[in-house]
Amino acid sequence: MHELAIAQSIVEAIEAKAFECQATRVKCVRLKIGEASGIVGDSLAFNFEMLASLVPVLSGATLQIESLPHRAWCALCDKEFAVRNYIAQCPTCQEWSSNIISGTELQILDMEIEAPEKA
Amino acid sequence: MPKVTIAQNILAVNETIADEIHQSLTARKIRTINVMSSPGAGKTTLLERTVEKLRGQLKIGVIEGDIETSADAERMEAAGAETVQINTLGACHLEAHMVRDALSQLDLAQINLLVIENIGNLVCPASWDLGEDQRIVVASTTEGDDKPSKYPQMFAISQVLVINKIDLLPYVDYDIKKVRKQALEINPNLKIFELSSRTGEGLAAWCDWLVTFAQA
Numbered sequence: 001m002h003e004l005a006i007a008q009s010i011v012e013a014i015e016a017k018a019f020e021c022q023a024t025r026v027k028c029v030r031l032k033i034g035e036a037s038g039i040v041g042d043s044l045a046f047n048f049e050m051l052a053s054l055v056p057v058l059s060g061a062t063l064q065i066e067s068l069p070h071r072a073w074c075a076l077c078d079k080e081f082a083v084r085n086y087i088a089q090c091p092t093c094q095e096w097s098s099n100i101i102s103g104t105e106l107q108i109l110d111m112e113i114e115a116p117e118k119a
Numbered sequence: 120m121p122k123v124t125i126a127q128n129i130l131a132v133n134e135t136i137a138d139e140i141h142q143s144l145t146a147r148k149i150r151t152i153n154v155m156s157s158p159g160a161g162k163t164t165l166l167e168r169t170v171e172k173l174r175g176q177l178k179i180g181v182i183e184g185d186i187e188t189s190a191d192a193e194r195m196e197a198a199g200a201e202t203v204q205i206n207t208l209g210a211c212h213l214e215a216h217m218v219r220d221a222l223s224q225l226d227l228a229q230i231n232l233l234v235i236e237n238i239g240n241l242v243c244p245a246s247w248d249l250g251e252d253q254r255i256v257v258a259s260t261t262e263g264d265d266k267p268s269k270y271p272q273m274f275a276i277s278q279v280l281v282i283n284k285i286d287l288l289p290y291v292d293y294d295i296k297k298v299r300k301q302a303l304e305i306n307p308n309l310k311i312f313e314l315s316s317r318t319g320e321g322l323a324a325w326c327d328w329l330v331t332f333a334q335a
Contacts, residue, residue, distance in 0.1 A: 002211055002243035009129050021123050031129070038245055038272045086271035087304045096307045106129040106246070112120045 003040060006106070007047035010063075011055060014111060018057050023113035026052075026061045030110050034103040036070040036086060061111075070103030133247055136215035140222065140250030144233060149180075150333045151233040153249050155273060156257035157266070158239030161283040163191045164316040165257060166234060170198040172326050177333050180230035182221045184213040184238050191236065200234075201225060212243035215250060232333040241270040253332065259284040260293040267301035274305045279312070281325065286315035 010029065018026050029048070033039050045063040052058035070083040074090035074097050081091055088097045128134060144151055156162050163183075170179050181202040183192040192204035203221040205213065218235060225233075235251060237244040256277040258266050261284055267274045274280065280302050282295060295313065302309055312328070314321030 002246060005210065005212070005214075005243075006129055006246070009132065013125070013127065013129070013131070017123065017125055021121075023123075027120060036272065036275075038242060085268065085305075086275050089304065098308075108125045108127055108129055110122050110124045110126070112122050115121055 002038075003043040004047045004051075006039060007044055007051050010048055010108060011051045011058065013108060014058060014061075015055055017111065018113065021113060021115060023057060023115050025114040026058050026111050027114065028062050028064055028112040029108065030064045030066065032066050032068055032105045032107040032109055034068045034070065034105040036083070036100075036103040037106050039106065041065045041067060066109070068102045068105055071101050072097040073099040073101050075099065130246065130248075133215045136219055137248040137250040140215060140219055141252075143222075144227075144250065147227055149227060149230055149233050150253075150335070151235065151249075151251040152253050152255050152279075152329075152332075153235045153237055153244075153251035154255045154257060155237045155241070155244045155277070156239060156259075157241045157262060160239070160257045160259040160262065161316055162236050162239070162257050163194055165281065165283055165314075166200075166236060167194055167198040168316045168319070168322055169234075169326060169329065170195065170200045172322060173330065174199050176330055177232045178230050179232045179234060180225050180227070182213075182218060182225075182233070182235045184217070184236055186210070186238060201229060207238060211238055211240050212247055213237050213249060214247050218249045232329065241266065241273045245272045245276050253278045255279045255281060257281045257283055258298065260287050260291050260295070262293075264292075264294045264298050265301070267298060267305055271305050274302050274309065277306065277309065279310045279328075282311065282313045283316055285313050285320060286318045 048063045052061045072083050072088040073080050077092045179200045181195045181200045183204045189204040192202045195202040203224045205217050254277040312325045
């Protein structure tokens with residue numbers, strides 16, 4: 001539902017960065033999105049590509065999304081476990097953990113660009 | 120082809136503004152809550168009754184987020200709170216820059232509790248930090264009793280759950296124990312209030328908590 005606003009934030013961040021690096025074209029942007037971040041990847045990519053087509057330097061740019069699983073760490077068992085349905089309950093000792101180690105990321109990793117050859 | 124490392128949060132700009140808001144409000148000893156729910160759960164009525172009940176105890180300022188109309192801001196003003204309306208004109212959530220703009224229209228010297236009423240929506244507002252101290256999610260007995268399981272992110276990021284409209288429990292199929300269980304599985308630290316804004320039942324405990332929170 002809010003993927004358009006997220007896509008807009010990515011386009012703004014990338015446009016600024018592209019200007020900074022004097023890129024003539026951005027080909028691809030890589031993201032890390034946690035599965036518990038509330039973002040639908042396909043919808044985000046669709047919205048990004050639509051908005052990118054309106055910005056010359058981003059025209060044709062694609063989004064590559066690395067999805068990260070929702071995981072937590074149990075201090076009692078000293079073990080990592082998969083969080084299912086947002087319930088961070090350790091499958092071994094049944095205790096709840098507040099140590100979420102992945103799954104909430106909304107991160108721009110990097111971008112591939114074309115830049116003028118340096119003389 | 121050159122690769123340029125960026126390594127930044129997608130919502131970095133929002134986070135920066137939210138941090139600035141939080142610092143500026145904290146410096147003025149103003150505590151802030153961000154109130155979220157689905158449309159119709161009763162956020163505005165809860166806040167009206169809260170403002171009326173706490174008149175003389177807390178100085179409450181309100182930022183009203185709505186897609187359209189200033190109807191809710193008028194209700195809050197009538198209840199006695201200094202209020203600024205934000206109309207997002209379609210956007211499904213408030214963002215920190217909107218709150219920053221609204222704050223410039225409030226007399227902050229006259230406030231010790233700031234209430235931000237977010238857009239009625241259990242999905243999108245969860246992703247945008249507004250500089251608040253606590254997030255409050257309001258559920259109501261006229262909604263399904265599976266809301267925490269269906270919208271887990273909202274319950275995971277909130278500190279307080281208010282279950283509203285308990286006066287209607289005899290007339291609706293709403294299993295309040297199930298809601299509590301689901302919500303606490305997702306977020307064991309969630310503080311839960313059960314109340315009816317309409318009859319006033321349970322409102323005192325919520326208001327007492329707010330007073331303690333605002334004066335902490």
